[in-house]
Amino acid sequence: MTSNDPRNALLDAAERLIALRGIDVPLRDIAADAGQRNNSAVHYYFGSRTGLIDAVIERRMHGLEGVRLDLLAQHETDSTGHDLYELVDMLVRPMVDIARSGQSTHYSRFLEVVRAQPSIADFVHLDAPGHRAVRIITTRLVAALPVPDPRRRIEAVATAMFALLADHERRVEAHTDHTDATAEIVAMLVGLATARIPAATD
Incomplete structure (x- = not known):
C-alpha cells in the first residue's frame, strides 16, 4: 500500500526494493513504485541515493x-x-x-x-x-x-x-x-x- 505522502511513499518503496533487489536498484524504479511520475523524485526529496538510504534508516x-x-x-x-x-x-x-x-x-x-x-x-x-x-x-x-x-x-x-x-x-x-x-x-x-x-x- 503506497502512502499518500510522496516522501514517505519513496521511503517505503526504497526500503522494500533495496531489500529485495539490492542497493543498486535504479532510482527511477523506486520513484515508479512510489507512484511518482517524475524519475528525479528521489533527488528532489533526498538529494542522492545515499541521502535516501540515510532517510530510510533514520x-x-x-x-x-x-x-x-x-x-x-x-x-x-x-x-x-x-x-x-x-x-x-x-x-x-x-x-x-x-x-x-x-x-x-x-x-x-x-x-x-x-x-x-x-x-x-x-x-x-x-x-x-x-x-x-x-x-x-x-x-x-x-x-x-x-x-x-x-x-x-x-x-x-x-x-x-x-x-x-x-x-x-x-x-x-x-x-x-x-x-x-x-x-x-x-x-x-x-x-x-x-x-x-x-x-x-x-
Whole structure:
C-alpha cells in the first residue's frame, strides 16, 4: 500500500526494493513504485541515493531509539543494565518486534544490504555521532565482553545480527516462523561475542 505522502511513499518503496533487489536498484524504479511520475523524485526529496538510504534508516531508528532507551531505563531499575544477555536483547528485540507487528517485512533485509553505510556505523564505531541508545548499549557490551579485542567482536555480532534478523523477517513474511526468535538469536549472538579462541598447541 503506497502512502499518500510522496516522501514517505519513496521511503517505503526504497526500503522494500533495496531489500529485495539490492542497493543498486535504479532510482527511477523506486520513484515508479512510489507512484511518482517524475524519475528525479528521489533527488528532489533526498538529494542522492545515499541521502535516501540515510532517510530510510533514520525513520526507523527514531522509533527504535525510543524503545531501546525505555529498555535501558527498565534494566537500570532492575540492576541488569550491564548484563551481557540483556544488552544484546535490547539490540535484537525491537527489530524482531517490527517484523512481528506488521509495520514492515523488509527493514531487516534492507539493513542486511546496506549495513556498510555510515548511517548504521553506531553498531561498530562507538565514537560515531548519532543514536544515543545504540552507543550506550555497544559501549556497555565492549566493557562486558571477556575477550582481548571486544570491538572486533562487536563488528562480528553486528554482521551476524543483521543476517539473522533478515532470515527471521523472511520466515515471518512466508508465515513459516512460529517461535519466539528473540531468545534464540540473542543466544547465538552472545555465543559469538564470547567465544574463546583455543590456546595454540605445539
